[in-house]
Amino acid sequence: MVDFSFCSYTEFVFGRGAEKKAGELLKKYGAKRTLIHYGGRSAEKSGLLSRVEESLSDAGMEYTTLGGVQPNPRLSLVRRLITLCREERIDFILAVGGGSVIDSAKAAAAGALYDGDVWDFFCGKAAFPKIAMPVGTVLTIPAAGSEGSDSMVITNEEEELKRGVSIQCIRPAFSLLNPELTFTLPAYQTACGIVDMMAHTMERYFTNERHVELTDTWCEGLLRTVIRNAPKVMENPCDYDARAEIMWAGAMAHNNVLGCGRVGDWASHQLEHELTGLYDVAHGAGLAVVMPAWMKYVLRHDVARFCQFAERVFDVQADYFDMEASAFEGVRRLEQFFTSIGMPTRLSGLSIGNDRLEEMARKVRLQPDGKVGNFVRLTPDDCLEIYRLAGDAKQ
Amino acid sequence: MVDFSFCSYTEFVFGRGAEKKAGELLKKYGAKRTLIHYGGRSAEKSGLLSRVEESLSDAGMEYTTLGGVQPNPRLSLVRRLITLCREERIDFILAVGGGSVIDSAKAAAAGALYDGDVWDFFCGKAAFPKIAMPVGTVLTIPAAGSEGSDSMVITNEEEELKRGVSIQCIRPAFSLLNPELTFTLPAYQTACGIVDMMAHTMERYFTNERHVELTDTWCEGLLRTVIRNAPKVMENPCDYDARAEIMWAGAMAHNNVLGCGRVGDWASHQLEHELTGLYDVAHGAGLAVVMPAWMKYVLRHDVARFCQFAERVFDVQADYFDMEASAFEGVRRLEQFFTSIGMPTRLSGLSIGNDRLEEMARKVRLQPDGKVGNFVRLTPDDCLEIYRLAGDAKQ
Numbered sequence: 001m002v003d004f005s006f007c008s009y010t011e012f013v014f015g016r017g018a019e020k021k022a023g024e025l026l027k028k029y030g031a032k033r034t035l036i037h038y039g040g041r042s043a044e045k046s047g048l049l050s051r052v053e054e055s056l057s058d059a060g061m062e063y064t065t066l067g068g069v070q071p072n073p074r075l076s077l078v079r080r081l082i083t084l085c086r087e088e089r090i091d092f093i094l095a096v097g098g099g100s101v102i103d104s105a106k107a108a109a110a111g112a113l114y115d116g117d118v119w120d121f122f123c124g125k126a127a128f129p130k131i132a133m134p135v136g137t138v139l140t141i142p143a144a145g146s147e148g149s150d151s152m153v154i155t156n157e158e159e160e161l162k163r164g165v166s167i168q169c170i171r172p173a174f175s176l177l178n179p180e181l182t183f184t185l186p187a188y189q190t191a192c193g194i195v196d197m198m199a200h201t202m203e204r205y206f207t208n209e210r211h212v213e214l215t216d217t218w219c220e221g222l223l224r225t226v227i228r229n230a231p232k233v234m235e236n237p238c239d240y241d242a243r244a245e246i247m248w249a250g251a252m253a254h255n256n257v258l259g260c261g262r263v264g265d266w267a268s269h270q271l272e273h274e275l276t277g278l279y280d281v282a283h284g285a286g287l288a289v290v291m292p293a294w295m296k297y298v299l300r301h302d303v304a305r306f307c308q309f310a311e312r313v314f315d316v317q318a319d320y321f322d323m324e325a326s327a328f329e330g331v332r333r334l335e336q337f338f339t340s341i342g343m344p345t346r347l348s349g350l351s352i353g354n355d356r357l358e359e360m361a362r363k364v365r366l367q368p369d370g371k372v373g374n375f376v377r378l379t380p381d382d383c384l385e386i387y388r389l390a391g392d393a394k395q
Numbered sequence: 396m397v398d399f400s401f402c403s404y405t406e407f408v409f410g411r412g413a414e415k416k417a418g419e420l421l422k423k424y425g426a427k428r429t430l431i432h433y434g435g436r437s438a439e440k441s442g443l444l445s446r447v448e449e450s451l452s453d454a455g456m457e458y459t460t461l462g463g464v465q466p467n468p469r470l471s472l473v474r475r476l477i478t479l480c481r482e483e484r485i486d487f488i489l490a491v492g493g494g495s496v497i498d499s500a501k502a503a504a505a506g507a508l509y510d511g512d513v514w515d516f517f518c519g520k521a522a523f524p525k526i527a528m529p530v531g532t533v534l535t536i537p538a539a540g541s542e543g544s545d546s547m548v549i550t551n552e553e554e555e556l557k558r559g560v561s562i563q564c565i566r567p568a569f570s571l572l573n574p575e576l577t578f579t580l581p582a583y584q585t586a587c588g589i590v591d592m593m594a595h596t597m598e599r600y601f602t603n604e605r606h607v608e609l610t611d612t613w614c615e616g617l618l619r620t621v622i623r624n625a626p627k628v629m630e631n632p633c634d635y636d637a638r639a640e641i642m643w644a645g646a647m648a649h650n651n652v653l654g655c656g657r658v659g660d661w662a663s664h665q666l667e668h669e670l671t672g673l674y675d676v677a678h679g680a681g682l683a684v685v686m687p688a689w690m691k692y693v694l695r696h697d698v699a700r701f702c703q704f705a706e707r708v709f710d711v712q713a714d715y716f717d718m719e720a721s722a723f724e725g726v727r728r729l730e731q732f733f734t735s736i737g738m739p740t741r742l743s744g745l746s747i748g749n750d751r752l753e754e755m756a757r758k759v760r761l762q763p764d765g766k767v768g769n770f771v772r773l774t775p776d777d778c779l780e781i782y783r784l785a786g787d788a789k790q
Binding site: 001002003004005006007008009010011012013014015016018174210211213214216217218220221222224225228229241242244245248249252257260261 | 398399400401402403404405406409410411413605606608612613615619623624636637643652
């Protein structure tokens with residue numbers, strides 16, 4: 001187990017009608033003037049925005065609103081938010097939506113207190129500041145885990161780049177999680193969210209640390225829970241209990257309780273970011289394609305860990321005379337599961353051809369030593385091989 | 396899943412030398428004048444106290460010290476601490492020790508800001524206040540989970556009563572967890588700690604809530620991890636990795652991440668408190684006796700849950716033609732495990748006779764409706780039956 005610090009201070013309020021507590025929570029956390037930042041029209045049409053606004057009014061909180069976030073949060077929107085926060089003397093941002101809405105709120109919360117341009121933080125031009133305005137969330141899409149995490153990802157649409165940053169000061173002060181708000185999510189978006197939270201878990205699971213037994217069992221338990229409940233929400237989108245399991249799993253998959261004592265990998269996320277940057281695919285769908293390809297490429301690095309994964313998550317009975325086959329069987333069942341919830345597992349399923357694989361491999365964000373990932377340190381050539389595996393229908 | 400709020404804001408700093416960060420953390424959390432509150436002579440002799448003091452001096456922090464806590468923290472000590480805090484204008488308490496030291500620090504942190512007597516909170520005479528001085532911890536005994544919990548237990552030695560309170564404001568601001576500090580723990584104390592953290596998990600596990608799948612798997616994973624690592628620390632007390640698993644499990648067993656969405660039982664803790672109140676036994680040893688007896692008494696209330704426990708925690712293969720037998724087999728293996736680490740499973744193992752069982756059953760702290768526990772609502776007569784089971788060598 002490696003040394004670690006863990007402080008997940010977010011107050012989670014979970015259950016039916018949780019969004020109605022927004023005003024009360026903002027008051028508790030000292031908001032004076034709140035920006036309610038939400039996504040598309042669905043929050044307006046469903047009545048969610050009205051309920052949140054009513055809750056703020058009832059608590060006597062001042063606020064202003066801004067809607068219109070698209071998936072894969074764009075830098076231009078973050079800049080607009082920052083201008084608005086300054087003009088309106090905002091001191092608290094309440095994000096009503098999914099990961100994109102929350103991530104742009106987080107970026108704005110830090111950017112508004114910074115003199116330069118917010119992209120400086122993401123391109124490495126400036127160190128990320130240790131202060132940000134507080135952020136609260138009303139979650140509508142369980143997926144990114146941004147409602148409890150210290151991380152965010154922003155897309156620079158001009159440069160076709162998607163970049164992430166993790167820092168404690170952007171962890172939300174509170175998050176209101178009502179599983180009922182997810183009943184109306186389309187099946188495709190539900191499935192993308194499921195892949196995303198599984199990926200957050202698997203990125204942490206595949207580590208070279210030995211003796212991370214407690215967190216191993218928690219990762220495995222979270223994956224099993226999501227796998228067991230996914231068909232239920234696909235069959236019946238209004239199954240409260242199944243939606244609740246998935247919503248709570250999404251938050252716990254990324255607040256980093258699963259990362260304690262471990263060094264996660266995160267190469268798959270970097271590889272996926274290039275897909276989104278170039279092709280604007282859904283993050284979860286991109287991960288469903290990249291992650292199995294990454295697994296096949298690195299599996300021989302630690303067959304034992306992949307066997308453990310196969311057995312404990314997918315009930316693969318180990319073949320002690322051919323451990324590698326057992327390990328590969330785990331990856332096959334993961335793909336099978338992704339397929340069962342309507343997710344692609346090859347680039348072709350995202351309508352992406354093989355023509356820009358080299359370009360993507362060249363653009364993958366590397367660490368200072370010119371490599372990416374921790375479980376196996378990958379060169380750009382390795383990345384290209386993984387993209388090729390992801391593009392190969394016959395693999 | 397029941398609605399819940401969860402906010403575990405404690406900053407955990409985990410790893411070798413964690414105690415040396417005490418000064419830095421106190422500074423971060425705004426301490427001006429700290430009381431270092433520690434247990435017996437072991438913290439002095441081992442050099443731990445010196446290292447902590449040096450860390451405070453290096454950070455330029457003012458402090459005063461008070462040692463001498465006995466197991467099962469006593470009200471008289473809490474009162475002494477409160478007087479000292481007021482006299483010395485203390486604004487932060489750093490507890491260096493196990494659950495007893497931390498619990499008395501928590502009680503003093505709240506009591507020092509209260510005009511009346513601190514026992515008022517525990518006997519129900521006054522509602523617990525919403526403010527307390529901040530508390531930090533340097534943990535030396537993984538057991539009570541007090542380093543990350545919102546709860547504490549104090550013994551009123553005059554009235555032979557042990558009472559607990561849970562409230563958010565006493566959750567530690569930070570906790571420094573160095574597994575090396577536990578290398579010198581005697582085997583008996585290590586075992587008591589293991590039982591205590593398992594009990595915290597099992598109290599939450601046995602619930603009437605359906606659809607608590609994620610937390611079920613996490614409870615089971617924690618129990619398995621502790622069971623797997625217990626013989627390792629018994630065999631080799633300086634096994635860093637095994638000590639680390641157990642230390643982190645102890646913290647996670649009681650910060651209530653395992654209680655999210657569930658209603659825990661907690662009757663066994665109330666039943667055990669009467670043992671400690673009358674006989675001053677070690678809390679963990681008391682739980683090892685009470686909990687299996689409680690299980691046998693309530694098992695038929697939900698055979699399915701006990702079967703799940705038996706299979707997933709102890710690898711009991713279900714006998715589908717006799718589920719009750721499978722369920723009982725789980726309890727038998729739990730007792731077997733307790734025995735394997737040197738814990739008693741009957742009152743006689745604590746040198747307690749059957750002469751005061753009625754008195755204990757009469758004193759068990761009941762809820763307003765005259766019952767205790769949530770999985771099964773127990774009357775004082777039920778409590779007496781459980782004490783009798785615990786006292787019966789032949790059961």
